[in-house]
Amino acid sequence: MHISESEKVIRTLYEITSEHDKGFEFQVTRLLELACERFNLDIGILSKINDNNYEVVLNVTPEDIVLPNGTEFDLERTFCSLAIAADGPVAYEHVKESEINNHPAYLDQKLEAYIGTPVYVDGKVYGTFNFSSPTPLNRKFQPVDIDALQLMGSWLGTEISRNNSEKLLIQANEQLKEISIKDSLTQLYNRRHFETEFTQLFHLAKRHNQSISLILLDIDNFKSINDTYGHSAGDDVLRDIAQILTERTRRSDLIARYGGEEFVIILPDTEKSGAKYLTENIRKAIERHPWTNQTVTSSFGIQTLDKNEMETFEVESIMEASIKSADKALYFAKKNGRNQCAHYQDLP
Structure with missing residues (x-):
């Protein structure tokens, strides 16, 4: 059975555009290769146009032509400006012998053959799908060439729109x-996420025979800050403390707003001495921070699960027990004058 040129092109297009599992870049590159072969042209480009800026998104060229993706041109100095102006495909087999032989693209680059079409995404010009060569084409462009180019351009517009929607x-x-x-105010993790992450960090510490420390922080006299300066000032204090905590902890540490004016920090692979040192560093940073109108201090309760103790705890009870111990230490720090740190294991 005889298969027409149009049918061959359509079948090949269908095969390429059905290969979604190989990714958009692979599909476009295959289309560029197919069209270069079909048109007998050397250079194939999918471009993106923004105002008068023409950017090469993907391209296929011979080895002796270097055209990195991302290369930019002035649109008016490319033949694609003609396709955009025409609002459809344009084709020239031999530019030198045509009415556009004084076009900047020909004067600059001496491209003798060109065929290209605009690509539309959601009704707006995205760019062009175009092909060119420094040598004239040895045949006339046929209607099947224009049809194939339009099919490719239509698919590209639909696929780019789909990809944009997926992104x-x-x-x-x-x-x-x-x-x-x-937490929407401080951008730290919230209590729910803290509880989820604590379980995972505990499992990790247990598996690697490491200590893990937990710090509870409570802002001293926070209610009076809100009452005296307003809730907006209180929110500023919370945000600033969140920033201080972020700056003074490791990326592996977990910081969360535990509720109200309370924060919690989990320090993986951290023994008692390290936890106490970090906590005191944070306490001083909060006290010395250049607060507006008021002095802000904070109290801390610390609990460390020594690596030798890890095996005695079950994950179901460890979080509640750790929080309870750190809270007792925090209460002790508050009761004994505030603006200080207390470790559960040091309590009398």
């Missing part, structure tokens, strides 16, 4: 995930 959906899901685990 937006992924971004939205990531934002929702962030919202679900972060």
